[in-house]
Amino acid sequence: MMNYLQTAACVVLWALIGQAAAGCFEQTNCTSCTSYSGNYFFPCTWCPMTHQCHTSGSLYNDCYRHVYIPTPELCPVEDSKPYNQTLAAQIAQWAAMAYAPHTKIDPKVLSKVLRDQLPGNYKMLKIIQRQCDLMVNYSACTVLVAMSHQEKNIIVSFEGTQNMDQLYEQFITTALAGLANTRIGGQVLFYNENLQKLLYPCLKSYLEEILAAYSNYTLTMTGHSLGGAQAQIAAATLVRERIISTDKLLVYTYGAPRFADVDFVSIFDKLVKTNWRLIQARDPVPKIPPSYYLYHTHGEVWFSTPGVTVNSEYVICTDNEDESCAWSQGPRLCFTDECVRIHKNYFIKDMGYAFDEQRLGGPRRPNRSKLGECDSLDFSEI
Structure with a gap:
């Protein structure tokens, strides 16, 4: 019985992680990624080097923890002087x-x-x-x-x-x-x-x-x-x-x-x-x-x-x-x-x-x- 419950819990957990990852991956810019409210336990983070959104701690996120962007306030702003x-x-x-x-x-x-x-x-x-x-x-x-x-x-x-x-x-x-x-x-x-x-x-x-x-x-x-x-x-x-x-x-x-x-x-x-x-x-x-x-x-x-x-x-x-x-x-x-x-x-x-x-x-x-x-x-x- 215990093994059955553990297996079921793992299946549910992986399903939640998969759903969270899919929700993050659909975001196409820093603001929408870090503002995404569909994941409570697995918030989205933005990697500015690869231009991709992943769940926090994802193995597929090429950015290190101190580099990726977790909140919209930290998203890059437009260059202070426009291109001429x-x-x-x-x-x-x-x-x-x-x-x-x-x-x-x-x-x-x-x-x-x-x-x-x-x-x-x-x-x-x-x-x-x-x-x-x-x-x-x-x-x-x-x-x-x-x-x-x-x-x-x-x-x-x-x-x-x-x-x-x-x-x-x-x-x-x-x-x-x-x-x-x-x-x-x-x-x-x-x-x-x-x-x-x-x-x-x-x-x-x-x-x-x-x-x-x-x-x-x-x-x-x-x-x-x-x-x-x-x-x-x-x-x-x-x-x-x-x-x-x-x-x-x-x-x-x-x-x-x-x-x-x-x-x-x-x-x-x-x-x-x-x-x-x-x-x-x-x-x-x-x-x-x-x-x-x-x-x-x-x-x-x-x-x-x-x-x-x-x-x-x-x-x-x-x-x-x-x-x-x-x-x-x-x-x-x-x-x-x-x-x-x-x-x-x-x-x-x-x-x-x-x-x-x-x-x-x-x-x-x-x-x-x-x-x-x-x-x-x-x-x-x-």
Whole structure:
């Protein structure tokens, strides 16, 4: 008799759990999920990384307990500053500028290009460099800083992958070293964290100096591909360390890959309110590494037609891995020459060569200085 009652109780319990799970799974957004009243004993929780609703403690919930969202008050809010496509096209030029052959730039030629071709009357201040190769020798990795008194804005742009040697090193370190802890919590790819350790201290020191003098200015962080990942890591760290407040920070990135685990992404989403990741169809880089252990940050701008221009139509997705945006095309990768070209073109044809030596070179060279342990190309007196 006792065995019969135990079996019946288990059947009833599993039926209730199944019914609760089904009710949760039908919810399609954070608010409806966490507000669902159909389950009293098994409340629904929302996982922002997978854009799915599960019962609390479900084995199918990829979010850890400290990451998933249990109440509607904790649901992500819309980005504090709306996406602006004209602004995105302007910032893309700075993402491309980070690829310039920095030691061969003629400061006077650069000043003329900035004045005549980039809006906002910006002035280049510094280009910070560190030798970042771990196994193969390639050029130093770079982050640049520029400022506009007209716009009351400071721009920080991280350079993306320079060449195949650097790309090879990224793949090898990802395969061998995996993830590394960050200074604000969570983990990112080892290569990204190593690069962050090299560049961030010098960038932080310089920004503290600039922001002390111009505390009412906004800060815009940007980068293409690898540079987009580095911009996001640096942005969250600057907010956590109180160098800039989140209401004065904008992040615009182009074709950035996944680079962080669920813990780091959760921290980022709480710290950085205005974050726009631009992704276009058939760009392979935002689909790597795979999403079963790394995730994107919030704020996706999805272009379903390749070839992004200022007039391109787009879809906004506020969640991290939203099936309405890039995930709508599934995980299949495309590495043909055409798809690689698509990755390089966000508002600008071939971002890596938009500001090459032919365009920016000349008889003069920028002054070299030291900024902490970083080499610095100083343009502030030009």
